[in-house]
Amino acid sequence: xxxxxxxxxxxxxxxxxxxxxxxxxxxxxxxxxxxxxxxxxxxxxxxxxxxxxxxxxxxxxxxxxxxxxxxxxxxxxxxxxxxxxxxxxxxxxxxxxxxxxxxxxxxxxxxxxxxxxxxxxxxxxxxxxxxxxxxxxxxxxxxxxxxxxxxxxxxxxxxxxxxxxxxxxxxxxxxxxxxxxxxxxxxxxxxxxxxxxxxxxxxxxxxxxxxxxxxxxxxxxxxxxxxxxxxxxxxxxxxxxxxxxxxxxxxxxxxxxxxxxxxxxxxxxxxxxxxxxxxxxxxxxxxxxxxxxxxxxxxxxxxxxxxxxxxxxxxxxxxxxxxxxxxxxxxxxxxxxxxxxxxxxx
Amino acid sequence: xxxxxxxxxxxxxxxxxxxxxxxxxxxxxxxxxxxxxxxxxxxxxxxxxxxxxxxxxxxxxxxxxxxxxxxxxxxxxxxxxxxxxxxxxxxxxxxxxxxxxxxxxxxxxxxxxxxxxxxxxxxxxxxxxxxxxxxxxxxxxxxxxxxxxxxxxxxxxxxxxxxxxxxxxxxxxxxxxxxxxxxxxxxxxxxxxxxxxxxxxxxxxxxxxxxxxxxxxxxxxxxxxxxxxxxxxxxxxxxxxxxxxxxxxxxxxxxxxxxxxxxxxxxxxxxxxxxxxxxxxxxxxxxxxxxxxxxxxxxxxxxxxxxxxxxxxxxxxxxxxxxxxxxxxxxxxxxxxxxxxxxxxxxxxxxxxxxxxxxxxxxxxxxxxxxxxxxxxxxxxxxxxx
Ligand SMILES: Cc1cc2nc3c(=O)[nH]c(=O)nc-3n(C[C@H](O)[C@H](O)[C@H](O)COP(=O)(O)OP(=O)(O)OC[C@H]3O[C@@H](n4cnc5c(N)ncnc54)[C@H](O)[C@@H]3O)c2cc1C
Numbered sequence: 001x002x003x004x005x006x007x008x009x010x011x012x013x014x015x016x017x018x019x020x021x022x023x024x025x026x027x028x029x030x031x032x033x034x035x036x037x038x039x040x041x042x043x044x045x046x047x048x049x050x051x052x053x054x055x056x057x058x059x060x061x062x063x064x065x066x067x068x069x070x071x072x073x074x075x076x077x078x079x080x081x082x083x084x085x086x087x088x089x090x091x092x093x094x095x096x097x098x099x100x101x102x103x104x105x106x107x108x109x110x111x112x113x114x115x116x117x118x119x120x121x122x123x124x125x126x127x128x129x130x131x132x133x134x135x136x137x138x139x140x141x142x143x144x145x146x147x148x149x150x151x152x153x154x155x156x157x158x159x160x161x162x163x164x165x166x167x168x169x170x171x172x173x174x175x176x177x178x179x180x181x182x183x184x185x186x187x188x189x190x191x192x193x194x195x196x197x198x199x200x201x202x203x204x205x206x207x208x209x210x211x212x213x214x215x216x217x218x219x220x221x222x223x224x225x226x227x228x229x230x231x232x233x234x235x236x237x238x239x240x241x242x243x244x245x246x247x248x249x250x251x252x253x254x255x256x257x258x259x260x261x262x263x264x265x266x267x268x269x270x271x272x273x274x275x276x277x278x279x280x281x282x283x284x285x286x287x288x289x290x291x292x293x294x295x296x297x298x299x300x301x302x303x304x305x306x307x308x309x310x311x312x313x314x315x316x317x318x319x320x321x322x323x324x325x326x327x328x329x330x331x332x333x334x335x336x337x338x339x340x341x342x343x344x345x346x
Numbered sequence: 347x348x349x350x351x352x353x354x355x356x357x358x359x360x361x362x363x364x365x366x367x368x369x370x371x372x373x374x375x376x377x378x379x380x381x382x383x384x385x386x387x388x389x390x391x392x393x394x395x396x397x398x399x400x401x402x403x404x405x406x407x408x409x410x411x412x413x414x415x416x417x418x419x420x421x422x423x424x425x426x427x428x429x430x431x432x433x434x435x436x437x438x439x440x441x442x443x444x445x446x447x448x449x450x451x452x453x454x455x456x457x458x459x460x461x462x463x464x465x466x467x468x469x470x471x472x473x474x475x476x477x478x479x480x481x482x483x484x485x486x487x488x489x490x491x492x493x494x495x496x497x498x499x500x501x502x503x504x505x506x507x508x509x510x511x512x513x514x515x516x517x518x519x520x521x522x523x524x525x526x527x528x529x530x531x532x533x534x535x536x537x538x539x540x541x542x543x544x545x546x547x548x549x550x551x552x553x554x555x556x557x558x559x560x561x562x563x564x565x566x567x568x569x570x571x572x573x574x575x576x577x578x579x580x581x582x583x584x585x586x587x588x589x590x591x592x593x594x595x596x597x598x599x600x601x602x603x604x605x606x607x608x609x610x611x612x613x614x615x616x617x618x619x620x621x622x623x624x625x626x627x628x629x630x631x632x633x634x635x636x637x638x639x640x641x642x643x644x645x646x647x648x649x650x651x652x653x654x655x656x657x658x659x660x661x662x663x664x665x666x667x668x669x670x671x672x673x674x675x676x677x678x679x680x681x682x683x684x685x686x687x688x689x690x691x692x693x694x695x696x697x698x699x700x701x702x703x704x705x706x707x708x709x710x711x712x713x714x715x716x717x718x719x720x721x722x723x724x725x726x727x728x729x730x731x732x
Contacts, residue, residue, distance in 0.1 A: 001355070001412060002348040003644045067347065212726050229719075229731040236718035237665070239725055240638060240658030247637035248630075250347045266629040267598045269423060269591060269636055272349070280630045329623050332630075336622035339629055340601075 003247070009071045016075040019048060024081035026310040029317075032082035035155050036163040037132045042083055042108065051108030054089045059096040060106045066191065066253035070198040074246070077202025080310075080317045084129035084163060086195040087113045091137050094188040098175050100146065102135075110134040111151065115167065116189050116325050122170035128324050130165030131155040137188075138169040144181035145172025160320020161313075187259075189325070190278035194256060196321050197249040197278075197285035203318045204242045204285070204292040210311055211235055211296035218301070225299070234295050241288035248284055252277040266339045279335040286322030293318050351412070358401075358413050362420045365396055370426040378427035379686065379699070382549030385430025385505050387461060393431075394460030402431075403458060404439035404582045404646075415643035418588035419636070425595040429548075430463050430502045432587045437464035437510050439582045441529070444567050444575055453508060453529060465502040467511040467530075467553060468576070470495070475716050477512070478521045478573060482555060484513035484528065491565070493530070493558040499710070500553040503539045506532050509553070510579070516570055525572030529564050546702035581651045583711060590639040590663035592707060593670050596700045597628050599693035600674045607681070607692065621677055628670045635663035654725045657717035664707035665714065667700075675701045 005013065024041040032038040045051065054069050055061020069089060076085050088105075091112035095101035104110035113133025115124035119140040127136065131154055136147045147169050155163045176184055212235065215226030225231055255262050255274040262273030271277060293315040297304035304311050322328065351359065369389055378384050393399045401409025402417050421428035438457040441449050456462045473479045482495025493513060503509060508529045516524030530537070536558035542550045567575040604615040604625075615621050638659035642652035675682040675697050684691035685698040692698075708714045722728045 001351055001640070001644060003641055004347065004648075208726075212728065216728065224729065227729040227731065232722035232726070232728050232731060233715065233718045235726060235728075236721040237661060239721060240662045243641065243655075243658060244634040244638050244662060247347075247641060248634060251349050251633075251637065254347060254349050266625075266632070267594075267601070269594045269629075269632045271629070271633055277633075279626075280633055283627075284630050284634060332623040332626035333619055335626040335629070339626060340616070340622075 003250075005071065009068060012068060013071050013075060015048070016050070016072045017078070019045070020075050020079035020081045024076070024083050025079040026313055029080045029082045029161070029313055033161045034157060035131060035153070036082050036161045037084065038082045041081070042111065045083055045085065046108035050085060051088055052092060052106035055092050055096045055101060055106050059099075059101050060103060061092070061096065061101075066194060066256040067250065069195060070249055070253045073195045073198035074202040074205070077199030077321075078206045080203060080206075080313050082161075084111060084113060084132060086192060086199060087129035087133070089195065090114055090188045090191040091133075091135065093191065094137060094184055095135075095146070095175075097184060097187075098144075100175055105135055110148075112137070114188055114192060115139070115169070116192055118185075119169045122168055124167045124169050126156070126164050126324065127167050129163050130167045131163035133167075136167055136169065136172075137175070137185075138167070138172065139181060139185040140169060142178055142181055143174050144176045144185055145169050146175050147172045158320065160317045160324075162317070162320045162324065164320075164324065186275070190275050191256060193278040193282040193325070194249060194252045196325075197245065197252065197281035199321055200282075200285035200289040200318055201242060201246045201249055203314050203321075204238070204245065204289045207289070207292040207296040207311065207314050207318075208235065208238045208242060210314075211238075211292075211299050214296075214300050231299055234299065238288075238292045238295060241291060245281070245285040245288040248277070249281045252281040264339055264341075271339075273338070276335060276338045279331055279338065282322075282325070283328045283331050283335070286318070286328055289318035289322060351416075355410075355413050355416060358398075358409075359416045359420065361396070362398055362417055365393065365398060366420055366424045366426060370424045374427065375425055379547040382543075382547050383430070383502070383505060384427040384548055385463060385502055386427045387463075387505075389427065390431050390434075390460035392460070394458060399435075399460050400458045402435045403442055403454070404435070406438065406442045406454070406458075411643040411646040412640070414587070415639060419591055419639070422588045422591050423594045428588055430505055431460075432589075433466055433502060434462070434464045436579065436582050436587060437466070437508070437529075440510065440575065440579045441566070443578050446563070448563050449529065449566065456507070462508075463502055463506040464508045464510060464529075465500050465506040466579075467497040467500050467503075467509040469497065469499045471498045471552075474498075475713055477576070478525065480512055480514060480525070481517075482511070482513050483517075484515050484526055486515075487559070490559055490561045491528070493528070493536075493555045493560065495555050497553040497555070499542070499550050500539070501548075501550040503532065503551040503553050504541070504549075508532060510566070511555075512572055512576065515572075519570070522573045524570055525576070526569050527566045527572040527575040528560060529566055530558065530560055531564075534558050534560060544706070546706065547699065548703070548706075580712075581653055581656075583656075589707070589711065590635045590659045591632060592663065592667045592700070592704075593628055593635075594632050596667075596671065596674070596696070597625065597632065599696035599700075600628075601625065603678065603693040603697070607678070610679075615677070618677075624670065624673050624677070628666075631663075631666035631670065635659065635666065638662055654721055657712075657720045660711065661708075661714055661717050661721075664704075667707055668704045671697075671700045671704045
């Protein structure tokens with residue numbers, strides 16, 4: 001057991017913490033509204049090798065593990081970066097697993113995206129990176145299809161300023177069919193859950209930091225508002241939620257790097273199954289992020305509601321990440337199926 | 347991060363699980379709730395005889411805190427009576443870290459046989475969270491000391507051989523600087539223990555000290571150095587010694603109930619969508635409680651003092667427990683009110699039991715507010731409010 005980062009991961013963390021802060025931070029996120037995508041930042045990110053980092057080496061990528069990828073994702077989330085790195089990464093890994101990943105996706109020259117929910121009637125609705133994905137993968141009727149071509153470049157107006165768009169997958173090329181297609185999509189969505197969970201952890205961490213900084217500076221009644229116990233106690237539960245979410249995400253990544261070995265025994269609180277952990281990680285990290293951004297915005301007083309302050313960006317973005325896949329309550333019911341092992345889950 | 351237990355820890359856990367599966371029978375669990383004493387010397391002694399106990403003394407022997415965590419987590423998940431054991435091993439850890447050779451021979455060696463118990467005498471009727479303000483006096487008298495005062499909530503005092511007693515030795519200096527810790531044998535003349543009943547099944551006590559004479563060799567730590575001994579005791583207590591997975595047995599009881607209980611909407615409760623959602627949310631909270639506790643154990647295993655990490659684990663687990671207990675008790679309707687022995691009680695009365703027990707978990711061992719103060723000051727770096 002080792003709950004620390006490896007020295008390599010520590011180095012990765014430092015590199016990407018400064019990359020996102022300099023090249024793709026809250027100011028860039030604000031400038032990228034309403035599309036939620038900064039092409040300039042994406043091009044710079046391509047130079048770091050990040051778009052292909054999670055692709056296996058024999059497919060031309062960096063061969064990074066999920067455990068490494070969550071470290072990068074946390075820093076992207078901490079900066080509400082307007083870059084579809086998570087969607088791109090899981091889609092690239094999915095394509096690589098089917099021997100269908102091109103150099104353009106590995107290099108990031110083409111943005112890849114995943115319809116996380118199955119498409120129906122040839123239409124994938126509310127795809128998280130749908131507005132910018134030039135390579136789009138979707139599952140419909142047990143067929144996994146890929147659509148290549150120019151992205152619409154325009155998002156549906158949305159709460160989170162994410163590049164959400166509806167996409168036709170009618171003329172997609174079939175990558176796989178039947179159980180293989182379903183399993184490949186399910187695995188990619190579980191990876192999406194884990195990495196999106198990590199985006200949420202990063203945003204949670206930063207929301208707490210912004211709150212602490214603000215209440216330490218802001219004075220009312222002749223003292224910092226952070227000296228009031230009501231304010232302190234409204235913040236004090238958040239680090240535990242943040243750390244708990246980070247540990248759960250890391251455990252999920254650890255399990256995802258060892259497929260097929262896990263168990264899900266809720267009666268003994270022994271859960272090492274990747275799919276069960278991925279569901280847990282997204283739900284819990286989402287809950288932590290909602291709480292932390294809610295408290296942080298509140299303790300900014302009126303300024304928290306002002307466009308100018310960053311906390312509103314975090315507040316809106318985390319709500320997008322937490323529910324673009326589904327209502328967390330429905331995610332929980334799906335998880336119950338995995339834990340109780342009493343019904344088919346698809 | 348690597349979430350796999352070391353081979354050694356995995357073997358230890360398998361041994362503990364096998365032991366508990368055999369020893370923690372329904373009779374053992376029934377007896378604990380009948381008597382209100384969450385301590386079973388037979389079980390403790392058998393644990394020691396099986397070689398599973400000596401490693402449970404924090405810092406003693408060759409077990410690391412991850413294994414200590416495993417022992418108490420498995421006891422907690424099994425619903426076993428372990429409160430008395432946890433306190434006893436905590437005192438053993440304090441003795442190991444600040445005691446004299448005399449204390450080690452007279453106390454520690456006996457505690458690890460599983461046949462002796464200790465209790466904690468910190469709280470008083472008028473001083474709980476502000477424990478440094480206690481007033482029980484210890485006054486020098488020749489070679490020894492004379493102790494007068496009252497302690498409240500001395501759980502297990504009626505089972506114990508010794509009490510770890512926090513006393514005031516100097517009332518004229520700032521409160522933290524006038525405290526001294528003693529180990530006092532419970533058979534010493536002048537000690538009286540009165541039972542205090544609670545709203546759940548557990549019993550605790552009020553303890554009276556009337557001109558109790560103890561030799562100076564029973565002092566633990568320096569004269570007026572009691573607060574630093576408290577620091578050791580609190581650091582050992584937080585996080586690793588059970589108390590952060592109370593909803594694991596609850597989840598088993600709820601599941602067993604839901605699989606047969608008819609739903610008023612038709613079918614059985616296990617198919618109720620809200621119940622399923624809440625089972626999953628509870629399973630998530632149980633994982634998070636486990637991970638936060640493991641993190642505290644890991645910090646300790648790598649040489650740190652997990653004060654803040656322990657506070658996080660305790661707040662999270664106790665608040666989550668209260669929330670989920672409330673959900674399930676209501677979802678069981680009238681049957682969720684029925685207790686042990688009642689005809690048709692949901693979960694054979696366990697849901698009612700957990701609903702009665704849950705309120706104390708945000709109070710004892712340091713209240714949620716005291717833990718929040720700790721995190722706000724020591725982790726977030728906000729100004730002290732007291
Ligand atoms: C079943 C049970 C078993 C126990 N076992 C033991 C034992 O074995 N040995 C032992 O020594 N003690 C034991 N305790 C005592 C326990 O540690 C205390 O109850 C606890 O520390 C709180 O103290 P109090 O009850 O005096 O509450 P108080 O300190 O009076 O607190 C009352 C309320 O005020 C809040 N409060 C207090 N100070 C602050 C502050 N600074 N900021 C914000 N809020 C504050 C508290 O959080 C609480 O909600 C036990 C208690 C119970 C109920």
